[in-house]
Amino acid sequence: MASSSAASASLPFDEIATTRVIARAYFDKFLAATECDVAIVGGGPSGLTAAWKLAEAGLNVALFERKLSLGGGVWGGGMTWNMLVVQEESRHVLDEAGVPLTEAQPGCFVADAVSVASTLASKACLAGAKIFNCMSVEDVMLRGEGPRARVTGLVINSSPVEIAGLHVDPVTIGCKAVIEATGHDMEVLRTLVRKNDVQLDTATGGVVGEKSMWAGRAETDTVLNTREVFPGMWVAGMAANATHGSYRMGPIFGGMLLSGEKVARELIARLQ
Ligand code: 48H
Numbered sequence: 001m002a003s004s005s006a007a008s009a010s011l012p013f014d015e016i017a018t019t020r021v022i023a024r025a026y027f028d029k030f031l032a033a034t035e036c037d038v039a040i041v042g043g044g045p046s047g048l049t050a051a052w053k054l055a056e057a058g059l060n061v062a063l064f065e066r067k068l069s070l071g072g073g074v075w076g077g078g079m080t081w082n083m084l085v086v087q088e089e090s091r092h093v094l095d096e097a098g099v100p101l102t103e104a105q106p107g108c109f110v111a112d113a114v115s116v117a118s119t120l121a122s123k124a125c126l127a128g129a130k131i132f133n134c135m136s137v138e139d140v141m142l143r144g145e146g147p148r149a150r151v152t153g154l155v156i157n158s159s160p161v162e163i164a165g166l167h168v169d170p171v172t173i174g175c176k177a178v179i180e181a182t183g184h185d186m187e188v189l190r191t192l193v194r195k196n197d198v199q200l201d202t203a204t205g206g207v208v209g210e211k212s213m214w215a216g217r218a219e220t221d222t223v224l225n226t227r228e229v230f231p232g233m234w235v236a237g238m239a240a241n242a243t244h245g246s247y248r249m250g251p252i253f254g255g256m257l258l259s260g261e262k263v264a265r266e267l268i269a270r271l272q
């Protein structure tokens with residue numbers, strides 16, 4: 001007869017205690033995010049890298065992600081072949097995170113997309129970023145008018161409310177800076193421009209829009225385009241290129257990582 005050494009899972013608390021423990025812990029985390037240093041919209045590679053680096057520097061960081069899972073466009077690699085590539089200049093971010101890389105050809109490193117998504121999410125969480133998945137950002141909070149206007153927070157709602165199309169009003173959190181890292185659609189920046197008579201710091205004064213595939217240009221531009229485009233509002237990742245009218249790069253993720261790193265570095269210098 002096989003002997004079993006498994007410990008029995010006796011339960012020293014009940015269902016009601018479970019409810020209370022979860023509610024308290026959640027709202028402790030949420031209340032600590034209601035006046036944060038940096039609020040990040042979008043948990044793709046750029047948003048997660050920024051969250052990791054900002055939290056590691058000791059800033060109070062909240063990240064809001066519409067979906068249940070963090071990682072954005074990373075998981076599927078190129079066309080669901082779940083591998084992605086990065087170049088020499090950005091490999092240090094994945095090296096530091098502990099993601100294994102293989103040099104497939106000179107200067108071209110390949111990584112497992114699942115490993116990248118899960119590791120960046122883990123680095124951001126463990127560094128202390130407050131992550132709120134299943135939350136959609138539907139607007140920004142503004143203060144001041146004309147040249148004094150400034151983004152001072154985010155208007156958020158539960159994603160199931162958004163998906164069900166329920167008329168439930170959102171709540172608001174305050175922050176010193178917002179990072180718009182929502183990817184190709186740059187949803188939050190578009191909302192700012194659509195609802196308010198504001199000028200962005202771009203070539204046209206508005207959202208220029210993404211161009212077609214040109215990976216070399218796109219990768220260089222992603223980092224250059226990562227900056228403050230409106231007082232209190234920074235763009236990172238694919239949203240940076242789409243805002244400024246640059247190109248796309250397909251499943252090359254080095255620019256996304258460097259963009260997250262750059263926005264974190266600049267905000268640390270600004271806020272610390
Ligand atoms: C809460 C939101 C909201 C909202 C969106 O798309 P992402 O992965 O973004 P990046 O810029 O970090 O990375 C881009 C990369 O994945 C990519 O698409 C590349 C390299 N493309 C090249 C090409 O040629 O196609 O992540 C954005 C995240 C997603 O998880 C969204 O669910 C989330 O933002 N999001 N979260 N409130 N309003 N809008």
Ligand code: FE2
Pocket residue numbers: 073184238
């Ligand atoms: Fe994409």
